Amino acid sequence: xxxxxxxxxxxxxxxxxxxxxxxxxxxxxxxxxxxxxxxxxxxxxxxxxxxxxxxxxxxxxxxxxxxxxxxxxxxxxxxxxxxxxxxxxxxxxxxxxxxxxxxxxxxxxxxxxxxxxxxxxxxxxxxxxxxxxxxxxxxxxxxxxxxxxxxxxxxxxxxxxxxxxxxxxxxxxxxxxxxxxxxxxxxxxx
Numbered sequence: 243x244x245x246x247x248x249x250x251x252x253x254x255x256x257x258x259x260x261x262x263x264x265x266x267x268x269x270x271x272x273x274x275x276x277x278x279x280x281x282x283x284x285x286x287x288x289x290x291x292x293x294x295x296x297x298x299x300x301x302x303x304x305x306x307x308x309x310x311x312x313x314x315x316x317x318x319x320x321x322x323x324x325x326x327x328x329x330x331x332x333x334x335x336x337x338x339x340x341x342x343x344x345x346x347x348x349x350x351x352x353x354x355x356x357x358x359x360x361x362x363x364x365x366x367x368x369x370x371x372x373x374x375x376x377x378x379x380x381x382x383x384x385x386x387x388x389x390x391x392x393x394x395x396x397x398x399x400x401x402x403x404x405x406x407x408x409x410x411x412x413x414x415x416x417x418x419x420x421x422x423x424x425x426x427x428x429x430x431x432x
Contacts, residue, residue, distance in 0.1 A: 246390055250344050253319055253395050256402050262395070269394060270315035282307050304338055316343065317379045321391030324362065325377040341376070348378065348389050360389075 256262045274282050283300045287293040300306045317323040324341040347363045360373040380391030395402075 245386065247344065249393065249396065249399065250320055252399050252402065253393055255406070256395050256399070257319060259402075262402075265394070266315050266319050269318040270311050273314045273318075274311040276307070280307075282310050299335060303335055309338075313340070313379060316340075317381060317391065318394050321381045321383075321387065321393040321396070322346075323379040325379075326371065327375055327377060329375070338377070346376075350389055 257266065276282055277284055281301070283306050285293050285296040285300065287296070313323050313325065320343045322343050324343060324346045326339040326341050327335050328337040328339060330336045341362075341364060345365050349361045349363060351359055353359050362371040362373075362376040362378070363369070364371070380389075381393070382388070383392035384396060
């Protein structure tokens, strides 16, 4: 989507404001609270083998207790977060690598059997990943942004830009009036 990249650059600027940065942290912290067992993610399954494998994946391999809050913060900020799943043949997921949100494109198309095929392209198209290789977190909301997510900053982006223009205008006004306000006091006697 052509609306996506300019918005991402604005979200980076918005994060520079302390109140908005703290809002991101609050969203991430509240969405990743630890339960009474000390875990961020709890797995419930009747099959003990599945439970053990998923617990191992989330706790030991992905280290969700400490990394999930950072992934959530990025997802809240941009509306998207992309993780490349590092796999090994016969062993499954061995780790994860965070991909830069600004450089990833999600391509969806329909094949001859009417199946939706999703590909993730990094950068200028040199690296392409299948749907199973990338974990795409997204906040759905604004249908104009689909297949991407919508940032929590999206509703206030226009007002942020107005605030920036007002601040710039005030600086220009003060700089142009600065010379007129100088008063020189020359002592000439009594």
